Amino acid sequence: MTTKTITLVTGANRGMGLEIVKELGAAGQTVIMGARDLIKGQAAAKDLITAGYDVEPVQLDITDSESISNAVKFINDEYGRLDILINNAGASFDNFEAPSTIDMDKIRKEFELNVFGTIDNTQQFIPLLKNSKQAKIINISSMMGSLTNALDPKSSVYNFSSMGYQATKSAVNMFTIQLAKEFKNNNVPITVNAIDPGLVATEFGGTSAESSADMGAHTVEIGVARTIELATSPDNNITATFSNLDGEVKW
Numbered sequence: 001m002t003t004k005t006i007t008l009v010t011g012a013n014r015g016m017g018l019e020i021v022k023e024l025g026a027a028g029q030t031v032i033m034g035a036r037d038l039i040k041g042q043a044a045a046k047d048l049i050t051a052g053y054d055v056e057p058v059q060l061d062i063t064d065s066e067s068i069s070n071a072v073k074f075i076n077d078e079y080g081r082l083d084i085l086i087n088n089a090g091a092s093f094d095n096f097e098a099p100s101t102i103d104m105d106k107i108r109k110e111f112e113l114n115v116f117g118t119i120d121n122t123q124q125f126i127p128l129l130k131n132s133k134q135a136k137i138i139n140i141s142s143m144m145g146s147l148t149n150a151l152d153p154k155s156s157v158y159n160f161s162s163m164g165y166q167a168t169k170s171a172v173n174m175f176t177i178q179l180a181k182e183f184k185n186n187n188v189p190i191t192v193n194a195i196d197p198g199l200v201a202t203e204f205g206g207t208s209a210e211s212s213a214d215m216g217a218h219t220v221e222i223g224v225a226r227t228i229e230l231a232t233s234p235d236n237n238i239t240a241t242f243s244n245l246d247g248e249v250k251w
């Protein structure tokens, strides 16, 4: 069995997911690229494989339980374990809609993907993570999910309003805390941490990377930097944290 770190990134065919794959591949990890559309995953993996990265695409739609179990079986058959799970796939479908009238279908879609999909994906991969000596779960959250910042007039989050999306990231944060505590209390050697990437120039929210960059969004390299730091650290002793490049983020 390989001694290389085996990492799965969800939503890995573009945006920050693809950048995480590139940087962890460059760091010598075996990276499995989850993509809900396998053709897109294969297209994204092609150049990396040609460049010598040890990456492999797998079909993985986190809102489809059967797709998750197929990916678990594939990784189990191929590698027998998983060392790092990076729950990156996510989307926002509401933007500055009044909470009093926001479209219920948009909130339901956001919860299906960002919350229920992330939890289902995590639960199904836990047995493979338990086959690792020291495993890590990294949830790509957002400062937009911080309740403390939403109430702080000095925070950039204060004047922002995507209530549905923000609530999903608050829920991901609570999942992070409770799962981390469950593992810690039962001496399961899996850490669980949430990351805030900041505002990042991708196609997130249906915008173009260029237009978000014009609005001051960071590069994907900066957006993934804290995730890469955690995923490449030889230590695995912090759990139940919410952080970005500047340090701790208030829940």
Ligand SMILES: NC(=O)c1ccc[n+]([C@@H]2O[C@H](COP(=O)([O-])OP(=O)(O)OC[C@H]3O[C@@H](n4cnc5c(N)ncnc54)[C@H](OP(=O)(O)O)[C@@H]3O)[C@@H](O)[C@H]2O)c1
Pocket: 010, 011, 012, 013, 014, 015, 016, 017, 035, 036, 037, 040, 060, 061, 062, 063, 087, 088, 089, 090, 091, 092, 113, 117, 140, 141, 142, 143, 196, 197, 198, 199, 200, 201, 202, 203, 204, 205, 217
């Ligand atoms: N960009 C920001 O400013 C920002 C800030 C804070 C947090 N975040 C978080 O960072 C993460 C990555 O965002 P990003 O900016 O890189 O977004 P992005 O460029 O829009 O990429 C999102 C990725 O998620 C995938 N995805 C969507 N639905 C999926 C599903 N059902 N199953 C599996 N994969 C699915 C997409 O696949 P397709 O190509 O098939 O659509 C795509 O690969 C998200 O969780 C987001 O909430 C982003």
